[in-house]
Amino acid sequence: MTNPLLRIDDLHVSFRVGKQTIHPVRGISLHLNRGETLALVGESGCGKTTLARTILGLQAPSSGVIEYDGNDIAGLDRFRLKRYRPHIQCVFQDPFSSLNPRKRVEQLIREPLDIHQIGDKSTRLKRAHEMMERVGLPIDWARRFPHEFSGGQRQRIGIARALVMQPDLLICDEPVSALDVSIQAQIINLLWELKRDMGLSYLFISHDLMLVETFADRVAMMYKGEIVETGPARQVWSNPQHEFTRRMIDAIPVPDVTRPTPPAFRIDAE
Amino acid sequence: MTNPILQVENLQICVRKKPGVLILRGVSFHVNAGETLAIVGESGCGKSMTSLAIMGLLPDAVERLSGTIRFKGRELPITDNRAMRKVRAAEIGMVFQEPMAALDPLYPVGKQVLEVIEEHEKLPRAMAWARVIDLLSKVDLPNPETLAWSYPHKLSGGQLQRVVIAMALACNPDVLIADEPTTALDVTVQAQIMRLLKRLQRDTGVAIVLITHNLGLVAHTADRVMVMYAGNKAEEAPTRDLFLNPRHPYTRGLLDATPNPERASAQGGVLREIPGTVPSIADPMPGCRFAPRCANASDLCRARFPDPTFEGAHGFACHHPVTDARV
Numbered sequence: 001m002t003n004p005l006l007r008i009d010d011l012h013v014s015f016r017v018g019k020q021t022i023h024p025v026r027g028i029s030l031h032l033n034r035g036e037t038l039a040l041v042g043e044s045g046c047g048k049t050t051l052a053r054t055i056l057g058l059q060a061p062s063s064g065v066i067e068y069d070g071n072d073i074a075g076l077d078r079f080r081l082k083r084y085r086p087h088i089q090c091v092f093q094d095p096f097s098s099l100n101p102r103k104r105v106e107q108l109i110r111e112p113l114d115i116h117q118i119g120d121k122s123t124r125l126k127r128a129h130e131m132m133e134r135v136g137l138p139i140d141w142a143r144r145f146p147h148e149f150s151g152g153q154r155q156r157i158g159i160a161r162a163l164v165m166q167p168d169l170l171i172c173d174e175p176v177s178a179l180d181v182s183i184q185a186q187i188i189n190l191l192w193e194l195k196r197d198m199g200l201s202y203l204f205i206s207h208d209l210m211l212v213e214t215f216a217d218r219v220a221m222m223y224k225g226e227i228v229e230t231g232p233a234r235q236v237w238s239n240p241q242h243e244f245t246r247r248m249i250d251a252i253p254v255p256d257v258t259r260p261t262p263p264a265f266r267i268d269a270e
Numbered sequence: 271m272t273n274p275i276l277q278v279e280n281l282q283i284c285v286r287k288k289p290g291v292l293i294l295r296g297v298s299f300h301v302n303a304g305e306t307l308a309i310v311g312e313s314g315c316g317k318s319m320t321s322l323a324i325m326g327l328l329p330d331a332v333e334r335l336s337g338t339i340r341f342k343g344r345e346l347p348i349t350d351n352r353a354m355r356k357v358r359a360a361e362i363g364m365v366f367q368e369p370m371a372a373l374d375p376l377y378p379v380g381k382q383v384l385e386v387i388e389e390h391e392k393l394p395r396a397m398a399w400a401r402v403i404d405l406l407s408k409v410d411l412p413n414p415e416t417l418a419w420s421y422p423h424k425l426s427g428g429q430l431q432r433v434v435i436a437m438a439l440a441c442n443p444d445v446l447i448a449d450e451p452t453t454a455l456d457v458t459v460q461a462q463i464m465r466l467l468k469r470l471q472r473d474t475g476v477a478i479v480l481i482t483h484n485l486g487l488v489a490h491t492a493d494r495v496m497v498m499y500a501g502n503k504a505e506e507a508p509t510r511d512l513f514l515n516p517r518h519p520y521t522r523g524l525l526d527a528t529p530n531p532e533r534a535s536a537q538g539g540v541l542r543e544i545p546g547t548v549p550s551i552a553d554p555m556p557g558c559r560f561a562p563r564c565a566n567a568s569d570l571c572r573a574r575f576p577d578p579t580f581e582g583a584h585g586f587a588c589h590h591p592v593t594d595a596r597v
Contacts (some may be wrong), residue, residue: 043456043457151313153547180313180483181483181485182312182523182524182527182543182544183547184527184541185527185541185542186543186545188540188541192540207456207457209457210486210529210530213529213531214529214540215541237531247458248457248458251458251461252486253461253489253490254489254531254532255485255486255489255525255528256513256532256533257489257509257510257513257514259532264458264462264465265461265464265465265468265490265491266465
């Protein structure tokens with residue numbers, strides 16, 4: 001048995017809001033194997049984004065272990081964390097607010113290489129252009145600004161920017177929930193191809209169990225700061241164990257008229 | 271049998287003073303009394319603009335180029351704001367996507383429901399307030415007497431949407447337009463809200479126009495569906511017919527691109543995608559606006575917009591309709 005790429009053990013995160021202390025992550029343990037897609041699914045406010053931010057080092061944990069490739073990175077200061085940052089990258093939900101509107105696309109994609117001082121200026125630019133091509137953006141648009149791109153294209157810019165560092169682990173925080181269905185399918189397929197070609201591992205955060213069921217290897221269900229169920233995607237969908245998972249599946253309208261209307265939608269059941 | 275309560279005919283809406291930049295390109299449809307019609311499409315297809323036009327709430331940046339909207343046979347004065355105030359809520363109610371934005375944060379929610387009633391009916395304050403409490407309990411809000419005095423920030427997203435529904439139904443309208451009513455909500459809350467709408471429909475006979483991009487919701491709540499693409503009506507059919515036997519390639523593409531664990535759609539990737547993007551509204555292409563993304567497109571499609579074809583209640587605008595049923 002090989003070591004997992006990411007291992008989280010009994011992780012707690014809490015912070016103060018005014019006079020109250022809130023506790024969005026309550027003792028989470030999970031692992032992600034190399035080359036695997038693990039989907040983290042939960043409703044709004046369940047703590048899934050806080051967990052992602054903590055793994056990325058954007059939020060300090062109050063206790064617990066975050067092991068990346070065998071090294072504990074929980075609570076490292078930003079100087080020590082810098083060594084690991086190229087390996088763990090993130091794609092954010094909102095392609096409109098996550099890109100600096102004053103920078104050109106080629107600058108945006110090149111920026112991580114500049115920060116980590118990888119290669120000289122011309123090789124960085126070349127890498128940025130290669131990455132644009134890889135994610136399906138036209139090269140002759142390299143000198144345009146983010147506002148000139150559609151939502152789906154902006155998400156491609158976000159993906160190129162994350163992958164230009166050649167990370168091992170990509171954390172995708174609701175990367176398609178702001179996109180239309182036809183564009184969502186394009187981005188999901190792109191992520192799937194990139195994973196296959198670059199040997200990536202994904203932690204894919206979503207509220208959409210139906211979407212992740214189609215392409216995640218495993219699913220972790222998160223509810224009120226805890227993981228309540230994990231298992232192979234197919235199994236969680238067809239044979240949910242925890243009450244929260246069952247309640248969620250009962251409320252999901254499958255786009256299929258040959259299937260019975262889910263119980264939560266039926267007025268005759270009242 | 272069919273009794274259209276709302277009829278939209280050849281509605282064209284353009285950017286103000288730019289008749290070449292069309293947002294709606296001549297859309298016609300009807301809503302029958304008591305039914306649920308779903309209007310489906312992706313951002314920019316014109317589905318929200320259609321609902322705003324019906325309510326007489328078109329933004330200043332756009333104008334109506336042509337077309338009529340009839341409610342119970344009489345034309346709605348959609349450009350006359352004063353006349354439309356009598357129609358809104360009393361005859362056609364509306365529920366918006368963001369309940370937080372639809373309510374005023376400075377007034378208790380009960381007062382906001384009261385305002386709607388007092389705008390339309392002359393009632394003693396006590397009776398009107400009793401109606402407010404009754405409405406809040408009809409939308410299943412707990413302790414309506416206390417809750418009526420709560421400010422919006424005290425309520426959850428689902429509770430706020432219930433308040434908005436109470437406002438929309440306060441004066442017993444015949445039509446309720448619900449524009450993405452559950453998009454901002456969690457899936458379990460979404461089911462509660464949709465069930466509430468269906469129950470209110472059963473009890474009051476209100477017709478619902480459900481504007482959504484969620485095909486799952488459509489499959490389980492709508493009687494008929496209209497699919498829109500880039501300002502045109504692409505297809506319209508009874509729900510079951512549309513899902514099992516879509517005729518427009520866009521409808522087919524949309525259904526196939528939607529994740530569905532019960533149906534393996536993978537071909538090359540994980541999901542079946544529709545290549546390309548929606549054309550800009552300023553693009554003056556003469557033919558079918560879906561042609562650049564369509565595998566069936568021919569020179570005819572690129573030259574001329576197809577006239578709608580009807581097979582019974584199933585209508586579609588396509589020169590080369592899909593013929594194989596979905597399995």
